[in-house]
Amino acid sequence: KDGATIVVIDPVRTVTADSADWFVQPLPGTDGALALAMMHVLVRDDLIDDDYVERHTHGFEELRARLAEWPPERAAAICGLAVGDIERLATAYGTIRPAAIRTLIGAEHREHGAMFFRNLACLPALVGAWKERGGGLCRSSGVWFADFVQNAVTLDGGNGTRPRAINMNHLGRALTDPDLDPRIHALVVWGGNPLVTVPDSETIRRGLERDDLFTIVSEQFLTDTARYADVVFPATTQLEQRDVVTAWGHLYLGWNEPAIEPRGEAVPNTELWRRLSRAMGFDDPALYADDDELLDTALRPLTGDQREMLRRDGFLRLPVADDGPLFANGGFPTPDGRVALYSERLAAEGHDPLPTWVPPREGPGGDPELLRSYPLALMTTKSRSRFLNSSYSHLPKHGPLEGEPQLEIDAADAAARGISDGQAVRVWNDRGELVVRAAVSDRVRSGMVTLPFGWWRADHGGTGSANSLTNDTLTDWGGGVAFHDTLVEVTPA
Secondary structure, three states, rough: OOOOOOEEOOOOOOOHHHHHOOOEEOOOOOOHHHHHHHHHHHHOOOOOOOHHHHHHHEEEEHHHHHHOOOOOOHOOOOEEEOHHHHHHHHHHHHOOOOOOOEEOOOOOOOOOOOOOOOHHHHHHHHHHHHOOOOEEEEEHHHHHHHHOOOOOOOOOOOOOOOOOOOOOOHHHHHOOOOOOOOOOOEEEEOOOOOHHOOOOOOHHHHHHHOOOOOEEEEEEEOOOOOOOOOEEEEEHHHHHHEEEEOOOOOOOOEEEEEOOOOOOEEEEEHHHHHHHHHOOOOOHHHHOOOOHHHHHHHHOOOOHHHHHHHHOOOOOEEOOOOOOOOOOOOOOOOOEEEEEEOOOOHOOOOOOOOOOOOOOOOOOOHHHHHHHHEEEEEEEEOOOOOOOOOOOOOOOOOHHHHHEEOOOOOOOOHOOOOOOOOOOOEEEOOOOOEEEEEOOOOOOOOEEEEEOOOHHHHOOOOOOOOHHHHOOOOOOOOOOOOOOEEEEEEEEE
16 A cells, blocks of 8 residues: 555466466476576676675675576566566566565475575575565564563483474374384374375375374364374364464464363363373373463563563564664574575585576476376365454364365366366376366466365365365475476366
């Protein structure tokens, strides 16, 4: 409303894109190539902040050499965009102040998602966007809360070693791998519904069906995962338990006071752990701290007055210094305080030390054999407003108002397959299949389809969920997973 230009870059025309001044729609997973071409234009047209680059980055000359390989023409062919649009976008970013990049978690759900964020992070450093209030890059404000809400106690296995860790994104592999040593024979699930929320969920289902797997679920509803449990413990809701709530988009810490007493035998998970510890004869005092003690420990970085204000008012703005733009004078959380345009650490870990773009195996430009069998890129999208991941979709005032899960498909791709709007279609790959109604749409590009994530198996006729189809390849670094690098085929059901 104050005159800022809003540009939305997304493979899907979202409701946010509808409100933008300019919508840029690259092919799925090609945003990293777009960022490289933008940097090419910034350097070529001398739109960088030489002083900021000199004082607060290192590796610029190496980056300049890499960017010579990424003219707009190359990125345009990869992204499916016009060269002129890339030139215009880069010029606008390099000349309008302040310039902010806002992103969330969609792009990191890709095989090379970490590198994409690395590419993005170079842009504000090159143009000195960090020097102005409102300039820079923001993924989430959640990082600010780590200094004020802390997990204070880490327990080991009693002999100084930590238990093994298994990436939840590979839960299906872990449950079905006969060579895993030792094999998993007990599974406890709380605060989650992995049969709906974790990729390659049909493999998880096969693991949950094992006769020699003992599964416990702490839940409020009989979720898809809970249906496979040997024991279900009733969990409280936020209405029944004391808690502290952090944020993604602002700097206010929230206090959650219970509105009602726990119903029936429901208890918070913290109480479940206390009872389980007692039943198993564990004697570490840390296991028996009550919820008030746990919260006081977690909030110890706050002063006593601040903790009292939080409880009394229900919220507290984090005591973060507001002394101007965050990185106007450098001070980045790197060994030398500078932006690593060339990263020795990444090189030592076996990654490309410079920003780059590599096509995913399962996506545009990837494995040609896979593309021949499954030529459509699938993106699993969030509901319009009524779900939170897999929560609420089963409730009568949420799911029915959302409608039903539909597969959005471009008109040309639908016509080529003899598919009409509203027709039942089969969408499948080697991991699983679903039958849903098609929604012929101009909100997706040719070569891609979307399917909403969060609906339970009953909403798909009991045959699976959107994650029955998705890819569980881990990201290049960081342990994320490539949900959005998924290929499928679609035909009339």
